Amino acid sequence: MRLILLGPPGAGKGTQAQRLVEKHGIPQLSTGDMLRAAVQAGSEVGKRAKAVMDAGELVSDAIVNAIVAERIDQADCAKGFILDGYPRTLVQADAVESMLSQRGIGLDTVIELVVDDRALVGRIVKRAEDAKSAGQPVRKDDNPAVFEERLREYYKKTAPLTGYYYAKGKLKTVDGMASIDAVTAEIEAVLAAATRAR
Numbered sequence: 032m033r034l035i036l037l038g039p040p041g042a043g044k045g046t047q048a049q050r051l052v053e054k055h056g057i058p059q060l061s062t063g064d065m066l067r068a069a070v071q072a073g074s075e076v077g078k079r080a081k082a083v084m085d086a087g088e089l090v091s092d093a094i095v096n097a098i099v100a101e102r103i104d105q106a107d108c109a110k111g112f113i114l115d116g117y118p119r120t121l122v123q124a125d126a127v128e129s130m131l132s133q134r135g136i137g138l139d140t141v142i143e144l145v146v147d148d149r150a151l152v153g154r155i156v157k158r159a160e161d162a163k164s165a166g167q168p169v170r171k172d173d174n175p176a177v178f179e180e181r182l183r184e185y186y187k188k189t190a191p192l193t194g195y196y197y198a199k200g201k202l203k204t205v206d207g208m209a210s211i212d213a214v215t216a217e218i219e220a221v222l223a224a225a226t227r228a229r
């Protein structure tokens with residue numbers, strides 16, 4: 032099963048991806064997590080990405096495409112994977128197409144979590160508070176000012192992907208404002224239908 036989770040920052044992609052990992056035994060490929068790990072490790076990629084991430088802007092397509100291309104060749108991706116936070120631009124979406132076709136594999140479905148913008152800032156503030164009270168590091172970009180920029184980037188560069196995947200007959204939408212369990216159930220229903228259609 033290969034799927035993409037689409038949706039603005041704070042839509043719940045990460046939370047749902049973790050549940051899918053548990054249920055389906057396929058890895059979550061979060062480019063955000065990979066980039067944060069690179070920043071933490073102080074690698075060349077991390078050094079180039081840090082300021083861009085802190086500002087809430089998008090890291091270059093070349094960097095993220097290279098990271099994902101390398102990652103999907105690892106053994107744990109053989110049965111499938113969940114792309115979380117990638118692709119985020121049309122250039123990245125085209126890169127996914129060629130990465131998969133070069134490997135003779137396809138995409139099963141793209142699930143968009145549809146959410147109300149006004150609720151998102153509240154979710155981000157809560158995510159920062161939860162991390163803090165759990166003694167975990169708070170993401171530098173989880174604050175309202177940077178969040179505004181992340182949302183702008185989403186509408187400018189990522190939202191067009193819904194049309195891109197709709198045109199390919201791959202897009203399914205799920206109400207991301209429902210409870211976490213209800214969203215999971217809706218995603219599972221979409222995946223079951225996609226599996227039946229295969």
Ligand code: AMP
Pocket residue numbers: 040062063064066083084085087088089090091092095115116117118119123172181
């Ligand atoms: P996320 O954890 O998905 O919210 O990503 C955090 C930050 O990492 C984003 O605001 C971007 O700066 C960067 N990032 C993550 N994924 C991508 C991507 N696919 N393309 C460009 N930048 C990305």
